[in-house]
Amino acid sequence: MSKKKLIVKNVFKVFGKEPKKALKMLNEGESKDNIFTKTGMTIGVQDASFEINEGEIFVIMGLSGSGKSTLVRLLNRLIEPTSGQIFIDDIDVTNLSDKELIDIRRKKISMVFQSFALMPHMNIIDNVSFGLELSGIEKDKRYEAAQKALEQVGLNHHALSFPDELSGGMQQRVGLARALANDPDIMLMDEAFSALDPLIRTEMQDELVELQEKEKRTIVFISHDLDEAIRIGDRIAIMQNGEVVQIGTPEEIINEPANDYVRSFFKGVDVTSVLNASHIVKKTKATIINKEGVGIKSALQYIGDYDEDYAYFIEKNGKYIGLLTVESLKEQKKIDGNIHDAVIDEKPINENLQIGEFISDVAGHAYPSAVISDDGKYRGTISKSRLLKVFDEGVDNE
Numbered sequence: 001m002s003k004k005k006l007i008v009k010n011v012f013k014v015f016g017k018e019p020k021k022a023l024k025m026l027n028e029g030e031s032k033d034n035i036f037t038k039t040g041m042t043i044g045v046q047d048a049s050f051e052i053n054e055g056e057i058f059v060i061m062g063l064s065g066s067g068k069s070t071l072v073r074l075l076n077r078l079i080e081p082t083s084g085q086i087f088i089d090d091i092d093v094t095n096l097s098d099k100e101l102i103d104i105r106r107k108k109i110s111m112v113f114q115s116f117a118l119m120p121h122m123n124i125i126d127n128v129s130f131g132l133e134l135s136g137i138e139k140d141k142r143y144e145a146a147q148k149a150l151e152q153v154g155l156n157h158h159a160l161s162f163p164d165e166l167s168g169g170m171q172q173r174v175g176l177a178r179a180l181a182n183d184p185d186i187m188l189m190d191e192a193f194s195a196l197d198p199l200i201r202t203e204m205q206d207e208l209v210e211l212q213e214k215e216k217r218t219i220v221f222i223s224h225d226l227d228e229a230i231r232i233g234d235r236i237a238i239m240q241n242g243e244v245v246q247i248g249t250p251e252e253i254i255n256e257p258a259n260d261y262v263r264s265f266f267k268g269v270d271v272t273s274v275l276n277a278s279h280i281v282k283k284t285k286a287t288i289i290n291k292e293g294v295g296i297k298s299a300l301q302y303i304g305d306y307d308e309d310y311a312y313f314i315e316k317n318g319k320y321i322g323l324l325t326v327e328s329l330k331e332q333k334k335i336d337g338n339i340h341d342a343v344i345d346e347k348p349i350n351e352n353l354q355i356g357e358f359i360s361d362v363a364g365h366a367y368p369s370a371v372i373s374d375d376g377k378y379r380g381t382i383s384k385s386r387l388l389k390v391f392d393e394g395v396d397n398e
């Protein structure tokens with residue numbers, strides 16, 4: 001099991017003069033809107049509890065004002081929690097002195113912002129090594145680390161350029177390099193790619209995933225974009241009005257959205273890149289198991305019992321053989337043939353295939369397509385209508 005890198009326990013953040021009073025009102029059942037109307041205080045984060053595994057990309061997603069930035073800034077105490085605990089490597093950061101906190105921020109956590117926040121009068125290598133300079137690292141060492149970080153983001157030839165000589169995408173790479181330069185265990189990325197144009201943005205997302213494959217860090221990435229969350233996230237936490245309403249893998253969230261708010265994020269999202277055949281497979285009632293002695297007559301009877309005109313023919317050990325139809329069975333019966341000769345050679349679909357890859361296959365078939373595992377075992381079927389429903393609506397709650 002992976003190690004827990006970050007643990008957040010019952011964390012609240014109230015913005016306002018008397019946070020404890022607001023928490024009391026919340027405890028007594030007052031709504032956040034009422035608390036704001038009566039006191040002017042905002043509940044930025046309400047009772048957040050979750051754990052982030054070492055090496056995972058954990059995306060926090062939600063609409064504007066849902067509390068994402070507040071939650072992420074609570075992790076390194078750029079914002080002080082009103083109550084609750086936050087552990088990094090089992091150290092309770094809510095109890096650290098200022099000096100210990102600065103130390104943790106310099107050594108363990110880096111942050112990348114949406115606005116690249118580069119210093120215009122400094123060249124790239126000085127920008128990247130600025131944090132190390134603040135930590136008192138000598139020039140040779142910090143330049144070496146900065147150069148390595150620039151290489152990781154593909155900008156090693158731009159060390160002596162100035163920020164305004166670089167494009168937006170390159171400037172954000174510098175922002176990333178600056179975060180990488182002190183070799184942090186944890187990177188907090190607040191809408192880090194949102195200011196980039198779509199093509200560069202996708203490129204940066206791919207690069208981040210690639211970088212992550214080489215050097216496993218723990219990344220907490222804020223996004224308001226589900227496409228991005230799906231692309232890079234191992235798990236996604238969805239925030240609504242200050243609360244974390246759902247945490248799961250992209251597949252889990254798409255397959256079982258916790259509420260309508262979560263569901264609304266999928267409108268227009270390319271779920272075909274997330275769901276594969278195994279996610280939407282269903283067992284059909286009309287399956288025929290190849291028991292000893294199943295002949296054409298009993299197969300026809302079996303199909304009739306289920307009021308279908310086809311069935312899947314499967315060996316006793318679960319291996320998929322093919323499709324039997326009433327028509328093909330009757331044909332063989334007429335000529336005194338064998339049940340195996342009645343099998344229609346229907347191409348089954350591998351359970352790992354993504355929706356986009358097999359939709360045309362299924363659409364071209366008269367019967368629901370059988371889904372098999374890598375070793376040829378029958379898993380269930382996918383019908384054209386079911387597939388199109390998932391394709392169009394993104395969510396399948398049948």
Ligand SMILES: Nc1ncnc2c1ncn2[C@@H]1O[C@H](COP(=O)(O)OP(=O)(O)OP(=O)(O)O)[C@@H](O)[C@H]1O
Pocket residue numbers: 015016042043044062063064065066067068069070071224
């Ligand atoms: N310093 C502050 N003082 C008062 N209220 C604040 C402060 N910072 C944030 N808030 C409020 O807390 C709530 C959560 O804000 P937050 O910025 O965390 O949301 P967000 O999901 O990151 O939004 P966005 O995507 O627009 O950045 C909002 O209602 C916001 O107005």
